[in-house]
Amino acid sequence: MVTAVFALMPLIGTSAIYIPMALYYLVVQDFLRVAALLILGTIFLNIFPENILRPALAKAGAAIHPAVTLLAFAAPIFVIGVMGVVVGPALYGFILAAYRTRLSIMKEEAGVVAKPEAQKKNPTESSQGRSLLGRRAGGFISWLSRGRL
Template sequence: MPDVFNNRLRQIILLIIIAFLLIALLTQLYAFLPGLLGAATLYILTRNWYHKLILKKRWKKGLTALLFILGSIIIISIPVYFSIKMVSPKINSLVNNQHEVMQGIQIFSDKIEAFTGMKIFTDENTKSVAAKISAAIPKLLNTTANVLTNLIMLFFLYYYLLVNGRAIEKYLGKIIPLKEENVDKLASETIVMIRANAIGIPIICIVQGIFATIGYLIFGVKDWGMWGFVTGVFAFFPLVGTMIIWVPLVVYLYSTGNNYTATGLMIYSIVVTGNVDYITRLGLLKKMGNVHPMITVLGVIVGLKLFGFMGLIFGPLLVSYFIILIKIYLNEFAEPTPATAEPSPKE
């Protein structure tokens, strides 16, 4: 008995030390978590192709991994490049013509006041908005630096996941304290959820960008193609993403006296663009991975807070893990009730 007690005590102490070190590491490396999650996403999406090339085609591991990294960089860089190329002239124009922008906002405010009797923007509010915009620029630069750092971390980890992926998978299978069938269930759930979100979300953005472009074209928005593309990019963020684009456009149209056009675009954006986002997001993700709509919505809300941009993919996975781990716990540890217990053989 003393030996058993001492073994248990050593086991508990060791687990406490491991948990403490894990928390300390996660706390210090939290800023790089999006890069880690992004590397895991790319690995899960491409692991089958990579293994076919190195096992069946006999390609070299390192060179094949570098080829996959190069392809990923190209795929990621294309929308980023076109976004910067299209949007940067507009940003420069806004920065160089802040007085005209504030004047347009004031005109819009005056029209709202004349219609409703409520004054949205005063001179103090306008100055406050300008000050907040100026203060946000350094934060934007810091965010850009953080994104670049996470991209470097992403591709660094992605390389080693590809080269050593099979060994890592075997190791994880050994250390996870569950039955083999439940480990397989976790693995399959991870693959299904990540594929559903990582592939489904870009498709959703394309669909929503197309419908937004049609709306901008119908209502005569200048540079409608550019604004439609940018709307599709911001559609990555559910519910409010496209509003970042079409709300300022509506305000601008009202400020320039195009009241009917502005009203039409606002109605179209709310009814068509917004509902296309909702219907496509929930319907497509459910079809691709049999993901329940509530898991998608709750997962995105939680994920964006915890993981930032990668929360769009891993938020629903986190909610799904919560549900499946409860099922696994019942399967692993719950004792059968008398009603479900197997009858003992007759003597």
């Protein structure tokens, strides 16, 4: 449980748990446990979650190519160092959201150009028929557009 809490901290991470344990076993001269903690802790608590598990989970949610996801998580660490652990995924998420927003806008514009009569029927709906505003605000704007003011 304590390791899970420390795993949420980007700079400290799980090594704040297994390195002090390894130091304790080094003091009591149990070298087999020191080696096991350092090797297994590094593999299963640092390398696997950060380089394999996290990009796989991000890819599943983002529906984007795994190479791009891996590059977004690994490249910032090499380029700007430790801050890349925080900046990389945040920048990746921002760029992905901006790209999807732009793609949505382009699809919306293509739908409006292709069907101008749909825009005249109800100015508060998108080209897919979804309401862009709440029900009351949409009704009020439709009422205003019919010239009832």
